[in-house]
Amino acid sequence: MRRLKAIISYDGTQFSGYQVQPGERTVQAEIERVLAIMHKGEKIKVTASGRTDARVHATGQTLHFDSPLAIPVDKYMKALNVQLPRDIRVMSIEEVADDFHARYSVTGKRYRYIWSCESVQSPFRRQYTVETNGVKPNVEAMQEAAKAIIGTHDFSCFCAANTSVKDKVRTVTTLQFEWCGEELHMVIEGNGFLYNMVRIIAGTLWEVGIGRRDIENVELVVKSMNRDKAGKTAPPQGLYLEKVFY
Amino acid sequence: MRRLKAIISYDGTQFSGYQVQPGERTVQAEIERVLAIMHKGEKIKVTASGRTDARVHATGQTLHFDSPLAIPVDKYMKALNVQLPRDIRVMSIEEVADDFHARYSVTGKRYRYIWSCESVQSPFRRQYTVETNGVKPNVEAMQEAAKAIIGTHDFSCFCAANTSVKDKVRTVTTLQFEWCGEELHMVIEGNGFLYNMVRIIAGTLWEVGIGRRDIENVELVVKSMNRDKAGKTAPPQGLYLEKVFY
Incomplete structure (x- = not known):
């Protein structure tokens, strides 16, 4: 064995x-x-x-x-x-080694979230990105707002309500936006993620990017520890589990 | 109207x-x-x-x-x-204009054919490229063999048998291979294409690329005007109709 x-x-x-x-x-x-x-x-x-x-x-x-x-x-x-x-x-x-455990030995994870911002989304990307109907967000604003998320926080605000996890303190080490052609990528790394955390962060920062939420508001959301203060859960097909660190 | x-x-x-x-x-x-x-x-x-x-x-x-x-x-x-x-x-x-006709006004077409040559094909590319199981062909040989195809020829050799078209003379103006990461693209342009012509050309040049057919053989195939002398019809999911010229 x-x-x-x-x-x-x-x-x-x-x-x-x-x-x-x-x-x-x-x-x-x-x-x-x-x-x-x-x-x-x-x-x-x-x-x-x-x-x-x-x-x-x-x-x-x-x-x-x-x-x-x-x-x-x-x-x-x-x-x-x-x-x-x-x-x-x-x-x-x-x-x-026999003591390696895919879940318990994890030291961190990296996820990627992708929006396609072309005026018409390529049919080849419909299952692999989230369509924005040609809306191009203000990425500088999203990146600025992300500063309130990077670091160690109780992330109750970014956790789906139906979760049994008690300790919601996690550390986000990287939260970076980058354009790849007309697709916007959000890369996020941390020591652990709560249920729906990446998708709620994506949805919240997206609202900053399209001017529906102030940059300063994101810090208040984190401090509130209240899921209802954050943005919508972004759709699943934009999300990739990219790397698990051990 | x-x-x-x-x-x-x-x-x-x-x-x-x-x-x-x-x-x-x-x-x-x-x-x-x-x-x-x-x-x-x-x-x-x-x-x-x-x-x-x-x-x-x-x-x-x-x-x-x-x-x-x-x-x-x-x-x-x-x-x-x-x-x-x-x-x-x-x-x-x-x-x-009223006299524009999507079919009869065509002056040329460009197709693209894509092979994915990674040792393990990405699951995201399975419907959009043809897997080679990690085989990387000799692209110089394929490009050299392509010279026998570029130009005006009776392309009976590259036409599926079950076709009713009589005149099989066409002009191929461009036939170019290019790597895009570990994916190999074949770009082909011409004034018109017979049924399955691009896929049979792809299948034939692939055989050159993996050493199963000599470079010089492709000229004989063209001259033979015999479908049976050419290679296999490459699978459909690698093929893209990229541009129609008018």
Whole structure:
């Protein structure tokens, strides 16, 4: 038996999220289905760094699982990719120490959020970005407002109401906007993220960018620790889990 | 009544091609359905520069149709885009002379064909490129072999057998390979293309790129005027109709 760490990429469009849910197509269920085939029906439990919601994408989701198969890791990866549906790909796989844990060993995560600001959104980007109907936000204002978010705070204001997590103090280390052609990317890194946190931050800063919320207001939102003071939860298809740090 | 010229982009993944076919989801049927709504049920016939096959994409397909509606063209475009499914977008629309014909007035077309040559194909590119399983072809050889195709030839060798077109002489003016990261693009321009011509050229030059066919062989293929001498028809999802010239 050995512990394997896998980095996977998935197009979230046709999944009801990462985590297994009865009757739904999920990323975890697909991977466990394929592992069971490779292990002659034996159930191999997969642990991820965390969940992602329906339609949310990942380019660097990270998993661990324990396997008795002694095949080399590159062949292991190929065997998985041959059986997996094409909207999930294993990008790398390596053997790790037995105490590595995809969820508990996490030291940080990086997410990306993408808006497409062309006057007409490319049909090829409809599932991978959020359309703004040609609206180009004031990115300097968004970047300025982001200063109130960077750092260590109780982020209750950016946490979906239906969560059981008690401690909502997290540290955001990076929150950066960059244009990539006519697409606006928000890159955010931190030691951990609450449920819907990135999408609520994206939605709140977007409102700053289009002049619907003052830059100064964002600091008040953070201090309020009140979800209702923040902006709307931005749509799922703009969000990517890009990297998990250990 | 006025004649309108529209440039449209579509993600071909979920279409059974451009042209109307009973019982199938097609690009033309979607556009004519929306135009009928805009014209209170009146059927407005749409004419395109040509067909595209199932799963083939377009970034610059061009259409014309005649409409009695006197609304400004930018509002016309917005009205169409509001009603159209999101995998079809009207990118521009303009009023043209009555003798403009989207098919008969064509003077040339540009297509693009894309292979993704990463060791593991991104799940986000599975419907938009052709996977090579990490194989990186010899592009210099492909470019050299392309010289036998550029120019005016009877292209019977690159035409699907089931075609009714008699005159198979066409002129290819540009056939260029370029890397875009780990994706290989083939850009081809000419005054007209036979059925499956771009995909058969892509399939044939690919064989040169991976050493399965000699550079010199391509000239013999062209001279043979025999479809069976050429390579396989490359898969549809790598192909884009990029621009129609008038």
